[in-house]
């Protein structure tokens with residue numbers, strides 16, 4: 001690869017900036033929220049949008065792979081999972097093949113959650129692009145399409161064969177994707193040399209990173225059922241056992257105010273910290289002010305860089321997310337909800353065994369509920385799980401990504417792990433027997449899953465350059 005090729009590519013990306021913003025704007029406008037059963041048609045619409053874009057860019061063998069119906073718990077038992085968008089650019093046996101994975105579904109977002117603008121309209125303000133999915137993960141997915149378009153438009157041949165795998169259920173546990181990877185391992189995915197995922201972030205706001213580890217996520221719900229219907233609290237308050245009271249009491253036993261999980265047997269499974277690992281934290285560019293800025297608050301539980309990063313990357317955490325069926329709007333409704341469903345998840349790390357964790361959690365919740373002596377009924381179940389992933393970042397793909405990062409940003413990236421989860425990462429590595437690289441576009445303060453999600457313009461454009469440059473450096477590398 002010549003330096004001129006990269007420079008020509010970078011100039012083309014700059015020239016096409018208005019078209020690239022428009023493409024992201026079109027994608028953000030489709031509210032493809034995978035966790036909302038009522039918005040499933042919009043998730044499917046997003047798959048069709050990508051199909052059309054890929055076709056326009058010259059992709060071949062485009063397929064929308066159906067994954068069947070969504071497994072329980074689900075309100076509509078006939079609900080179809082959104083399709084996985086597969087396509088190819090090039091089939092040259094003399095070139096390496098890179099599988100690019102991303103997700104086209106997004107987290108829920110409502111204006112009344114506190115957004116400054118309509119979450120499903122891309123808004124440019126202060127050189128930042130605001131909108132749901134702008135950084136997680138429509139920005140990067142559209143970024144790959146833009147990288148391909150810039151090559152075409154500049155007359156630069158793609159240096160590798162590309163296979164796209166874009167799913168629409170990542171934010172809801174990647175349901176069905178494992179089975180598809182297994183099914184396509186020796187078919188559509190045959191010959192894949194490396195997998196590149198852009199669905200992560202810089203640790204802070206200034207220094208690029210490459211990511212070699214993720215926590216897993218086991219998501220649970222506990223349903224507590226009592227009276228036959230919602231009741232008047234003046235008539236029934238104090239004379240019947242209230243499901244909400246039971247639920248709050250059970251949820252309060254899971255974790256303490258220091259973020260320490262109170263369920264016995266979980267911390268015991270966590271891999272011990274080695275002296276080599278201890279040493280890794282000192283060179284990472286991060287401090288407590290990055291956490292303060294990204295969280296928009298001064299509420300950190302730890303004050304040192306090492307403690308924060310270790311509790312984000314390599315220790316489990318338990319978060320309580322919400323209660324389905326509870327009164328939650330403004331005003332003062334005097335209701336006793338008849339059935340409430342508490343949602344919580346545990347971020348998992350090496351060496352927590354997922355099935356053992358589920359058993360421990362479910363037994364614990366049942367035991368805590370039994371202690372209440374309530375006449376109500378409780379059921380605790382796993383909704384979805386995704387494995388943790390930690391890999392060795394010293395291979396040709398990471399080396400190529402480090403060179404690409406240096407070429408675009410002028411610095412060597414830090415090597416980091418991330419506290420979030422991408423459930424399918426381990427499956428790609430194990431089933432395709434290939435290396436997986438996480439190459440981020442956005443920054444640590446982008447507000448993924450939060451209100452006012454954004455991607456900085458410089459990260460969007462710089463990210464498109466980095467993704468394209470990575471393909472060139474990887475193509476030019478000697479080994480896999």
Ligand SMILES: NCC(=O)N[C@@H](Cc1c[nH]cn1)C(=O)O
Nearest residue numbers: 136170171172173199217420421
């Ligand atoms: N950008 C990755 C991401 O946000 N992943 C989600 C995935 C998820 C959802 N439920 C379980 N895992 C995350 O919350 O980390």
Ligand SMILES: [Zn+2]
Nearest residue numbers: 103136137199
């Ligand atoms: Zn994501």
Ligand SMILES: [Zn+2]
Nearest residue numbers: 136171448449
């Ligand atoms: Zn996400």
